Amino acid sequence: MHRGQITGKDNQEKRVRLKRLWAPVFIMVGISILSGSAGIQTKGWSFVGMDKVAHLLVFGMLGIAWIRCFNNQSVSRGTRLVYAILFTTAFGMIDELHQYHNPLRTFEWADLLADFTGSVLASGIYLSFAPIRGLLETEIGQYLRLPFIKKNPDSTS
Secondary structure, eight states: OOTTOOOHHHHHHHHHHHHHHHHHHHHHHHHHHHHTSSOOOOOSOOOTTHHHHHHHHHHHHHHHHHHHHTOSTTSOHHHHHHHHHHHHHHHHHHHHHHHHTOTTOOOOHHHHHHHHHHHHHHHHHHHHOHHHHHHHHSOHHHHHTOTTSOSOTTOOO
16 A cells, blocks of 8 residues: 555445534534524523523533544644644634624624533543433434344344
8 A cells, every 4th residue: 555545434434424423514504594583582491590501511512522523543632632632713703703704693792602612511421421421422313222224234134
């Protein structure tokens, strides 16, 4: 094999990383669409700080999605955590600037803090607890134990 030549394994890892990139992209698009509107109206079930909880959860999911993009042997867990927090918080800042220019929304430092906190908490929990990682890494067909989805494509049963 020549230097710089791509092996089948390298190609497969690249496809997996590109496939995993769709999750943060879709989450960011969803956040951007909601940021451009008047926000989500909650009738009847609201509490003080509910929007901060929503920021924690949504940006926590985005942090986990970013970590999964860098899920390979060449990037350490600490580096993946830092990347996830940086990318998520940077997008949170862009989102708040987007809201600043929307007459129906406002820029809030507390929202950015909730974005950062959600990313740190969710990403840290994801990397620290193998059962949670295992649950989130399980393909939906395996989780539901669908009979037509095989765990090992090479098996004959």
